[in-house]
Amino acid sequence: xxxxxxxxxxxxxxxxxxxxxxxxxxxxxxxxxxxxxxxxxxxxxxxxxxxxxxxxxxxxxxxxxxxxxxxxxxxxxxxxxxxxxxxxxxxxxxxxxxxxxxxxxxxxxxxxxxxxxxxxxxxxxxxxxxxxxxxxxxxxxxxxxxxxxxxxxxxxxxxxxxxxxxxxxxxxxxxxxxxxxxxxxxxxxxxxxxxxxxx
Amino acid sequence: xxxxxxxxxxxxxxxxxxxxxxxxxxxxxxxxxxxxxxxxxxxxxxxxxxxxxxxxxxxxxxxxxxxxxxxxxxxxxxxxxxxxxxxxxxxxxxxxxxxxxxxxxxxxxxxxxxxxxxxxxxxxxxxxxxxxxxxxxxxxxxxxxxxxxxxxxxxxxxxxxxxxxxxxxxxxxxxxxxxxxxxxxxxxxxxxxxxxxxxxxxxxxxxxxxxxxxxxxxxxxxxxxxxxxxxxxxxxxxxxxxxxxxxxxxxxxxxxxxxxxxxxxxxxxxxxxxxxxxxxxxxxxxxxxxxxxxxxxx
Amino acid sequence: xxxxxxxxxxxxxxxxxxxxxxxxxxxxxxxxxxxxxxxxxxxxxxxxxxxxxxxxxxxxxxxxxxxxxxxxxxxxxxxxxxxxxxxxxxxxxxxxxxxxxxxxxxxxxxxxxxxxxxxxxxxxxxxxxxxxxxxxxxxxxxxxxxxxxxxxxxxxxxxxxxxxxxxxxxxxxxxxxxxxxxxxxxxxxxxxxxxxxxxxxxxxxxxxxxxxxxxxxxxxxxxxxxxxxxxxxxxxxxxxxxxxxxxxxxxxxxxxxxxxxxxxxxxxxxxxxxxxxxxxxxxxxxxxxxxxxxxxxxxxxxxxxxxxxxxxx
Numbered sequence: 001x002x003x004x005x006x007x008x009x010x011x012x013x014x015x016x017x018x019x020x021x022x023x024x025x026x027x028x029x030x031x032x033x034x035x036x037x038x039x040x041x042x043x044x045x046x047x048x049x050x051x052x053x054x055x056x057x058x059x060x061x062x063x064x065x066x067x068x069x070x071x072x073x074x075x076x077x078x079x080x081x082x083x084x085x086x087x088x089x090x091x092x093x094x095x096x097x098x099x100x101x102x103x104x105x106x107x108x109x110x111x112x113x114x115x116x117x118x119x120x121x122x123x124x125x126x127x128x129x130x131x132x133x134x135x136x137x138x139x140x141x142x143x144x145x146x147x148x149x150x151x152x153x154x155x156x157x158x159x160x161x162x163x164x165x166x167x168x169x170x171x172x173x174x175x176x177x178x179x180x181x182x183x184x185x186x187x188x189x190x191x192x193x194x195x196x197x198x199x
Numbered sequence: 200x201x202x203x204x205x206x207x208x209x210x211x212x213x214x215x216x217x218x219x220x221x222x223x224x225x226x227x228x229x230x231x232x233x234x235x236x237x238x239x240x241x242x243x244x245x246x247x248x249x250x251x252x253x254x255x256x257x258x259x260x261x262x263x264x265x266x267x268x269x270x271x272x273x274x275x276x277x278x279x280x281x282x283x284x285x286x287x288x289x290x291x292x293x294x295x296x297x298x299x300x301x302x303x304x305x306x307x308x309x310x311x312x313x314x315x316x317x318x319x320x321x322x323x324x325x326x327x328x329x330x331x332x333x334x335x336x337x338x339x340x341x342x343x344x345x346x347x348x349x350x351x352x353x354x355x356x357x358x359x360x361x362x363x364x365x366x367x368x369x370x371x372x373x374x375x376x377x378x379x380x381x382x383x384x385x386x387x388x389x390x391x392x393x394x395x396x397x398x399x400x401x402x403x404x405x406x407x408x409x410x411x412x413x414x415x416x417x418x419x420x421x422x423x424x425x426x427x428x429x430x431x432x433x434x435x436x437x438x439x440x441x442x443x444x445x446x447x448x449x450x451x452x453x454x455x456x457x458x459x460x461x462x463x464x465x466x467x468x469x470x471x472x473x474x475x476x477x478x479x480x481x482x483x484x485x486x487x488x489x490x491x492x493x494x495x496x497x
Numbered sequence: 498x499x500x501x502x503x504x505x506x507x508x509x510x511x512x513x514x515x516x517x518x519x520x521x522x523x524x525x526x527x528x529x530x531x532x533x534x535x536x537x538x539x540x541x542x543x544x545x546x547x548x549x550x551x552x553x554x555x556x557x558x559x560x561x562x563x564x565x566x567x568x569x570x571x572x573x574x575x576x577x578x579x580x581x582x583x584x585x586x587x588x589x590x591x592x593x594x595x596x597x598x599x600x601x602x603x604x605x606x607x608x609x610x611x612x613x614x615x616x617x618x619x620x621x622x623x624x625x626x627x628x629x630x631x632x633x634x635x636x637x638x639x640x641x642x643x644x645x646x647x648x649x650x651x652x653x654x655x656x657x658x659x660x661x662x663x664x665x666x667x668x669x670x671x672x673x674x675x676x677x678x679x680x681x682x683x684x685x686x687x688x689x690x691x692x693x694x695x696x697x698x699x700x701x702x703x704x705x706x707x708x709x710x711x712x713x714x715x716x717x718x719x720x721x722x723x724x725x726x727x728x729x730x731x732x733x734x735x736x737x738x739x740x741x742x743x744x745x746x747x748x749x750x751x752x753x754x755x756x757x758x759x760x761x762x763x764x765x766x767x768x769x770x771x772x773x774x775x776x777x778x779x780x781x782x783x784x785x786x787x788x789x790x791x792x793x794x795x796x797x798x799x800x801x802x803x804x805x806x807x808x809x810x
Contacts, residue, residue: 026639029391060206066699067213069728073692074217078224081688085228088235092386096738100640102691103731149392168392170639171798178784178791186783217692225688269564276564299565339562361593363806390805461806476566483565 023097024141025173029149034142036090037097038135040079042128044101045110047075049127052115068111069102076102106130141176237317244355247372247381248345260352263497264316265342267480268326270296272334277304279336280484281326282495283313292316293493294326301483303491342477346497351375356477357385360469363461364388367397367469377411377478382470394462402463404432405453406470411478413450414471419464420452428454499716503664507755525609529598534589535571537598537613540581545604550575550582555603558584561595561612568596621752626807628756634732635764636794636801641732646790648723648765655769656762658723661705663758665727666736669701670754673737674747694737695728702727732757767797 027033048071052059059067080098083091091098101107110130115123149167166172241253250256266281277296284293296305311325319338326336343355354373359366365388372380382403389395396402401424409417424432428448431441455463488495528540537558549555553570560566568590574583590596595614601607634640648658673694681687706724709717727733736757740750771793780789 023639025642058209060202060209062202063206063210066210066696069695069699070213070217070692073695074220077221077688077691080691081221081224081228085232085235088232088239096735096742099691099738100731100735102695103729103734108729169390169802170637171795171802173639174791174795174798178788178795181791182783182788185785185788189782218689221688221692269562278565297565299559299567301565476563479566 023100024138024177026170027094027097028138028141028145028173028176029168029170030146031139031142032090033093034138034140035135036083036087037094038131038138040083040098041101041104041107041134042131043079044072044075045107045131045134046124046127048072048107048111049115049123050120051075052111053118053120053123056115056117064112065108068108072107072111073102106134141173141180144176144180145172243370243383243385244343247355247370247383248353249381257347259347261346261496263344263346263495264313265344266316266322267339267341269337269339270330270334271337274304275299278339278480279326281309281316281322282484282488282493283316284493284495294329295484295487295493297483297487301486303487306491306493342481344497349496351497353380354477354481356473358469358473360465360472362387362389362397362465362469363394363459364390367462367466369466369469369473371470371473373474373477377474379406379409379414379470379474382406384466389459389462393456394459396456396459397462397466400434401429401432402453402456402466405448408445408449410450411474414474417467417471418452419455419460419467421455421460423457424454499664499713500660503667525606526598526600526611529611529613531590531592531613531615532583535586537584537586537590537596538581539584539598539611540576542580543604544579545575545582547575547579549603550579553584555601556584557599557601558586559597560591561597564597621748623808624749625752625756625759628753629760629763630801630804631807633760633764633801633804634735634757635761636798637805638735639798640735641730641761642794644726644730645761645765645768646787646794647726649768649790650772652766652769652773654723655765657720658726659758659762659765661720661723662727662730662733662761663755665698665701665705665724666733666758666761667751667754668705669698669733670736670740670750670757671747672697672701674740674745674750677737677741690738690741691734694734697737698733699728732761764797768794 023037027037048068051071052068076099079101083098110127114126118126145167149169149172167176244262245252245256263283265283268279268281270277270279275298277298279294279296282293282295284291292309292311294307294309295303296307298304307329309325309329311322315321315325323336323338327334330336340357344351345353345355353375356371356373357369358371359368361367366386367384367389368386370383370385372382374380384398384403387395387397389397427444430436431444434441436444453463453467487493525542526539527542528538530538532538551573553573556570556573558568558570560568569587571585571587574585576582584598592615595612598611598613600609603609628634632638635642635645644658648654676693676697677690681689681693702724709720709724736754740753745753768790772790775789775793784792
């Protein structure tokens with residue numbers, strides 16, 4: 001369970017490790033989008049971690065990276081096909097971002113640092129934690145943008161008017177992510193100061 | 200040396216396993232994909248005709264698909280229609296070829312059931328077989344004729360035209376006199392909050408009840424929608440009051456979306472183009488069907 | 498050395514696109530083009546009778562995909578030197594579609610056909626500009642951000658990364674095009690797109706790495722370290738996916754990949770210029786590093802929004 005908490009807070013892929021930011025900026029216009037992509041990434045992360053962890057003894061050290069890439073690409077293709085078959089409307093909104101999961105540095109890095117050394121169970125929870133961190137990050141950005149941009153959450157009109165259309169425009173993704181990162185930074189500095197005082 | 204051999208062996212093995220997994224999933228999901236596409240299309244069709252879902256449709260309402268092809272061969276270019284001729288359990292079809300001036304060129308019988316005709320590959324194959332070699336066929340578009348008791352209730356036409364960014368794909372429901380019964384936006388790539396508002400009711404519903412003559416000269420006007428009209432379009436008032444207001448604005452131009460004049464214009468021009476071309480072609484086809492006394496179930 | 502070679506290759510490719518167009522205009526109708534919003538201009542290879550040319554019933558014009566819908570001609574004005582005619586139409590022409598013009602029974606020629614469309618070279622250049630500015634991969638499509646923020650700290654790293662990326666982009670896009678059209682489609686293996694594309698990218702990176710190491714070690718020392726980062730870049734796999742989606746032909750793929758690489762280079766360069774200045778500015782500690790970089794990128798993205806809807810050709 002500590003691994004999960006790690007993935008969400010201390011090593012949150014979007015806000016702390018600053019990896020895989022492409023979708024965070026691009027399609028986090030609504031909570032629903034963030035949720036769906038987050039689930040896709042969670043699925044790929046967990047499956048890849050488990051697969052690599054299961055075959056870690058068979059991987060020749062010189063072909064590590066191609067093997068990781070192959071595994072990730074396989075699982076991405078699978079989730080891509082499943083989503084396009086069963087949820088075509090939502091899939092159309094995400095465009096090519098589902099296919100681009102294969103290029104996310106976070107998944108490859110996680111496999112390199114964790115899955116190829118740790119047993120299957122630990123890899124599963126680590127992958128789950130990372131994916132969950134990504135999911136929560138995407139949903140929170142989507143929440144802010146949707147609320148401020150179209151006054152709705154998950155499609156339900158909450159405010160009844162549109163405060164700042166700017167936030168739905170794709171470029172606002174940059175601003176929101178930047179501000180949220182600053183917020184996380186602030187929390188970290190705050191904690192360090194507190195610890196500093198105590199010590 | 201042994202190293203390289205092991206590497207290649209393991210890599211090939213993993214590639215094969217990966218390919219196998221993906222292949223299985225592909226076969227499993229492609230059927231579901233086709234089915235879901237069909238279901239989504241039906242949902243849009245039913246909502247355009249005013250029904251909430253499939254259960255509200257009366258049993259006497261039938262849907263007939265009319266497919267249009269462009270046939271090029273040694274004799275020049277022809278427009279061919281795959282017309283359902285009804286009768287018999289097989290639900291036979293006829294392929295009616297018209298030359299470019301609208302005169303009948305050829306009629307060939309095509310035996311294919313309505314379900315199989317919905318799949319593009321089987322349809323193309325059946326038509327090519329009926330026409331013989333030497334002719335190239337290119338699929339153009341499809342019209343759905345909604346019929347009740349051998350009469351015509353509505354036409355469902357799809358079309359694609361350029362919007363502000365890339366293409367906009369729409370489905371129109373037309374009454375037999377070619378006035379607009381409903382408009383549904385199927386696909387677009389417009390900006391969210393600006394051009395994407397073409398999906399909203401207060402824009403789409405402005406097209407409802409516009410007659411064929413009004414469509415010919417329909418333009419976009421850059422004024423805000425009057426409050427009452429807006430309420431009527433979004434179905435926020437009593438039905439008879441809404442009717443009265445709609446009738447008032449029946450021949451008015453389309454009110455443009457704020458900050459999306461170009462998108463509004465492209466939709467207006469696109470709808471006009473689709474309806475004009477459809478009316479022209481259907482009239483020609485009807486004339487020929489009547490002359491040749493071809494029996495059709497609508 | 499590499500750069501000169503690349504420039505040479507791109508010039509030759511552009512010429513190959515232009516020359517066929519120049520050779521095409523043989524026959525009775527020597528040149529055809531779109532005039533103003535609702536005009537088509539034709540030039541003939543011989544002199545023609547002005548009265549006969551002005552007869553609008555001799556012409557049939559339709560858009561290539563709708564051969565049964567004949568466009569109504571308002572008037573036909575012959576050119577002063579009797580070697581051409583300007584057809585004016587009642588409605589505005591949709592110049593994005595190819596129009597087919599047929600002339601019957603004019604001066605001994607029983608029929609002549611001409612296809613009028615916008616210049617293909619213009620279309621190719623518009624793809625390039627679109628990938629470069631209007632749909633800039635970093636600022637408008639939000640791809641390739643990880644690497645973007647990592648290497649945009651100094652101008653020299655930015656330039657290096659941009660150039661390496663463009664080279665790998667063009668090479669891998671071409672290979673992906675070949676693979677897609679000659680292997681994936683004929684064998685109906687479309688679902689292997691992702692695996693094949695990323696495989697080709699890794700292969701290209703590996704090949705460029707080995708070649709560069711042997712051919713020009715100096716260049717390798719300055720640029721080689723960026724090669725590894727190319728694989729983690731979302732753009733490198735986005736371009737093959739786009740070309741597969743739109744079924745581009747080879748020239749269009751080349752233009753797209755060139756524009757994508759160029760756009761990335763442009764974005765990196767702009768960002769690094771600002772970044773260098775920012776390092777000297779006073780920034781509150783919470784914003785130092787990535788947050789302020791994001792906000793600056795956001796402002797750039799807003800600026801690039803101004804390019805949307807740009808149409809040169």
